Amino acid sequence: MPVVKVLTEGIGEVNLRDIGEYRKRGGYEQWQRVATTMSPADVIDLVSKSGLRGRGGAGFPTGRKWQFLPNNGRPRYMVCNCDEAEPGTFKDHLLLEETPHQVIEGMLIGSYAIGSNHAFIYIRGEFKRGFDIFSAAIEEARAAGMLGDNVFGGEFSIELTPHRGAGAYICGEETALLNSLEGKRGEPRLKPPFPAIKGLYGEPTVVNNVETLAFLPHIVKNGPEWFAKVGPEKSPGYKIVSVSGHVKKAGNYEVPLGTTLRELLEIAGGARDGRTIVAIQPGGGSSACLFEEDLDLSYDFDTMAAHKTMLGSGAVVFFDDTTDFVKAAHALVRFFAHESCGQCTPCREGGHWLELTLERLLHGGGLDSDIDLLVSVSHQMTGLNLCPLGDSIEPFLASVVKRFEPQFRRYVKHAEPATV
Amino acid sequence: MAEGRVAGRAVAERDFAAVLAQVKPEAERLMALYPEKRSALLPMLHAFQNVEGWLSPEAMAEAGRMLSVPLSVVESTASFYTLFFRRPIGRYMLQVCRNLSCRMNGADDVMAYFRERLGVGHLQTTDDGTFSYEEVECLAACDRAPSMQVNLEFVYDLTPEKIDELIAAMKAGTYEVAPLPQTAMPARDWHVGQDTGRKSPGGQDVSHPNAPGGMGDPSGIDLIERLARSPYPIEARPTQERLVREGAERLKHAPHNGEVEH
Ligand SMILES: Cc1cc2nc3c(=O)[nH]c(=O)nc-3n(C[C@H](O)[C@H](O)[C@H](O)COP(=O)(O)O)c2cc1C
Ligand code: SF4
Ligand code: FES
Numbered sequence: 104m105p106v107v108k109v110l111t112e113g114i115g116e117v118n119l120r121d122i123g124e125y126r127k128r129g130g131y132e133q134w135q136r137v138a139t140t141m142s143p144a145d146v147i148d149l150v151s152k153s154g155l156r157g158r159g160g161a162g163f164p165t166g167r168k169w170q171f172l173p174n175n176g177r178p179r180y181m182v183c184n185c186d187e188a189e190p191g192t193f194k195d196h197l198l199l200e201e202t203p204h205q206v207i208e209g210m211l212i213g214s215y216a217i218g219s220n221h222a223f224i225y226i227r228g229e230f231k232r233g234f235d236i237f238s239a240a241i242e243e244a245r246a247a248g249m250l251g252d253n254v255f256g257g258e259f260s261i262e263l264t265p266h267r268g269a270g271a272y273i274c275g276e277e278t279a280l281l282n283s284l285e286g287k288r289g290e291p292r293l294k295p296p297f298p299a300i301k302g303l304y305g306e307p308t309v310v311n312n313v314e315t316l317a318f319l320p321h322i323v324k325n326g327p328e329w330f331a332k333v334g335p336e337k338s339p340g341y342k343i344v345s346v347s348g349h350v351k352k353a354g355n356y357e358v359p360l361g362t363t364l365r366e367l368l369e370i371a372g373g374a375r376d377g378r379t380i381v382a383i384q385p386g387g388g389s390s391a392c393l394f395e396e397d398l399d400l401s402y403d404f405d406t407m408a409a410h411k412t413m414l415g416s417g418a419v420v421f422f423d424d425t426t427d428f429v430k431a432a433h434a435l436v437r438f439f440a441h442e443s444c445g446q447c448t449p450c451r452e453g454g455h456w457l458e459l460t461l462e463r464l465l466h467g468g469g470l471d472s473d474i475d476l477l478v479s480v481s482h483q484m485t486g487l488n489l490c491p492l493g494d495s496i497e498p499f500l501a502s503v504v505k506r507f508e509p510q511f512r513r514y515v516k517h518a519e520p521a522t523v
Numbered sequence: 524m525a526e527g528r529v530a531g532r533a534v535a536e537r538d539f540a541a542v543l544a545q546v547k548p549e550a551e552r553l554m555a556l557y558p559e560k561r562s563a564l565l566p567m568l569h570a571f572q573n574v575e576g577w578l579s580p581e582a583m584a585e586a587g588r589m590l591s592v593p594l595s596v597v598e599s600t601a602s603f604y605t606l607f608f609r610r611p612i613g614r615y616m617l618q619v620c621r622n623l624s625c626r627m628n629g630a631d632d633v634m635a636y637f638r639e640r641l642g643v644g645h646l647q648t649t650d651d652g653t654f655s656y657e658e659v660e661c662l663a664a665c666d667r668a669p670s671m672q673v674n675l676e677f678v679y680d681l682t683p684e685k686i687d688e689l690i691a692a693m694k695a696g697t698y699e700v701a702p703l704p705q706t707a708m709p710a711r712d713w714h715v716g717q718d719t720g721r722k723s724p725g726g727q728d729v730s731h732p733n734a735p736g737g738m739g740d741p742s743g744i745d746l747i748e749r750l751a752r753s754p755y756p757i758e759a760r761p762t763q764e765r766l767v768r769e770g771a772e773r774l775k776h777a778p779h780n781g782e783v784e785h
Contacts, residue, residue, distance in 0.1 A: 178558075187663050188660070188661060188663065189661075190622045190623050190624070190660070190661040190665075191623065191624055191661065191665055192661075192663060193663040193664055193665055193666060195663075196663055221558070227663070228604065228606045229606070229662060229663070229672060229675060230663075231675040231676075232675070232676065232677075264556050264557065266562070266565070266566065267565070267566065267569060268565065268604070269565050269568070269569065269604035269605070269606040269607055270604045270605035270606035270607075271603060271604050271605065272660065283565065284562060285559065285561060285562055286559075286561035286562045286563065286564030286565060286590070286592070286600065287561075287600060288599065288600050288603040289603060289604070290603075304558055304559055345665065345666065346666070347624040347665035347666050347668065348623075348624050348627050348628075348665075349627060353624075353665065353666035353667075353668070354666045355666070388622075388623065388661075418665075420623060420624060420627075420665075422627070426627065430626065431623060431626075431627070434621070434622055434623040434626050435622075435623055437621075438622055438623075438660050438661070441660060442660065444603075
């Protein structure tokens with residue numbers, strides 16, 4: 104089975120929180136090489152050639168994102184996104200806590216590439232322990248001369264500030280994150296302008312996921328071809344996949360993109376005894392379901408998109424034949440309703456009414472027409488919102504209503520509206 | 524002024540000047556970290572909450588003063604985030620995951636068990652002021668479902684036995700996670716606004732344990748059988764008295780020291 108160890112190398116074997124351990128294994132060598140022998144353009148070129156695509160959800164090519172920054176002489180900011188709150192995703196705080204120096208090294212290389220002298224990492228409020236571990240690691244790195252003024256005696260200076268959120272999924276969306284980092288409510292901003300043009304404090308800003316940045320030292324070390332030749336041509340490289348749900352061994356597994364869903368299932372110990380997998384949610388709570396006949400699909404950005412779903416954050420949930428999909432839909436719809444920031448009417452009201460409709464079904468007061476209502480409301484709220492959260496209910500809900508309609512019908516008690 | 528009491532345990536009289544003296548150096552360090560000092564708002568609110576156990580109106584006002592942000596804006600900002608507690612809470616904040624992977628692995632039973640053992644529901648505090656309880660969204664620990672956080676420390680693979688041990692240890696004061704500071708009496712409903720009192724069309728508390736059981740029960744128990752098992756009713760408990768008492772306390776400390784009209 105193709106489980107690999109790139110980002111997860113050494114986790115569980117040695118204490119990588121300790122900078123000495125990290126350096127013994129070659130840690131910070133790539134940062135030193137970049138800062139002392141490479142130009143920012145060299146680094147961007149390397150990353151573009153590697154084909155690295157963002158691991159935060161949208162899969163946007165990282166090198167290209169960096170090239171959007173205008174050359175206007177303004178300060179620039181690098182922001183690492185560790186808000187990790189997409190249902191089913193639990194890989195970023197693994198890296199944050201277990202190998203913080205790898206994340207720091209990636210942030211330093213990324214900052215150098217885009218010419219940022221101040222980088223931030225936005226850490227989800229719930230990860231209090233992770234925040235403490237990471238803050239200590241930053242101080243260790245500073246003491247070792249890895250960051251600060253004129254690193255390695257050169258001209259580049261870099262400051263790194265950890266920032267802790269306070270509970271709000273929407274702060275993972277990059278513009279909401281920037282507002283939150285500015286000390287405001289975490290409400291997404293209208294785009295354009297994109298953060299590359301007007302981001303933190305109105306200046307050019309890059310927001311990258313933890314996993315995306317953690318790959319940078321490895322790409323610098325091994326060269327872009329090493330990454331580009333793994334997996335599908337347009338969706339290359341490795342990925343930490345968070346597998347959960349009805350499997351025997353849920354966990355984070357690092358694999359080459361292009362591994363099949365069936366292989367992922369086997370890696371995670373397979374289905375529970377005597378059960379069969381009937382559905383797969385391949386990319387976090389916002390993604391549409393795939394079904395048992397799709398198990399042999401290649402797990403990569405483009406194959407998932409071609410099947411009307413997405414790889415998203417790399418959270419794969421397997422559902423077996425005991426699943427009540429009305430309750431599964433309720434769990435996710437309630438999540439999005441709860442996490443709506445409330446700026447857009449379709450997202451705020453649509454989510455709330457879908458949650459109530461599902462509760463009416465679950466509490467035995469459902470109407471025949473409720474099934475159509477679920478489909479039509481979730482469809483009508485899509486595409487009318489400031490940010491993708493408002494469009495996140497329809498994919499899963501519509502896909503499971505279509506596939507498992509009898510399960511939803513089973514809850515219907517009234518063919519006609521109940522009289523009061 | 525009278526000392527507040529929580530279940531016979533004296534709660535030190537709130538001395539905000541002391542709190543401020545403790546937080547101020549940290550607040551100054553935080554403001555220097557950012558190109559614009561308002562960025563220090565969330566970290567500063569965390570700093571106050573770490574000392575007081577909750578985010579008091581005085582703390583919000585002081586943060587606003589230091590950052591030159593109006594109090595209304597500080598309150599509006601704080602209210603956006605679920606981890607800022609704008610009312611006093613218990614010494615142990617129990618936050619149990621209610622999202623997909625946990626519910627697929629028995630979280631509905633775990634939530635029902637907590638409610639029964641504690642005698643409180645979502646967003647409530649026990650009468651002795653020890654436990655606050657909340658059902659929260661995915662905690663990024665789905666591989667160890669069902670999972671929760673206790674004062675923001677993770678607890679994994681929850682079972683009834685584990686919950687019993689946890690509660691017993693917290694009550695005995697031997698639990699490995701330190702209790703939160705408690706500088707004021709918690710009311711039963713600690714959450715201001717948002718979810719409180721929401722009802723489903725069926726008239727039930729939206730996440731009531733009487734609602735049908737979990738998805739894909741790991742023990743393989745039939746859904747019908749789960750429904751037939753005894754539900755866990757939550758007794759409606761009187762809260763008026765405590766709220767009135769708390770309100771009177773608060774007024775005593777208010778600058779205008781006004782009379783309470785009934
Ligand atoms: C509602 C919402 C939540 C998001 N949450 C996260 C998150 O927790 N972590 C993350 O890295 N990206 C998250 N994103 C994606 C970010 O907006 C952004 O695209 C990403 O951080 C960019 O990093 P990348 O290019 O390295 O993928 C979220 C997006 C949306 C719309
Ligand atoms: S879509 Fe929803 S979460 Fe996004 S900005 Fe609009 S209301 Fe807020
Ligand atoms: S669903 Fe409970 S931790 Fe993710």
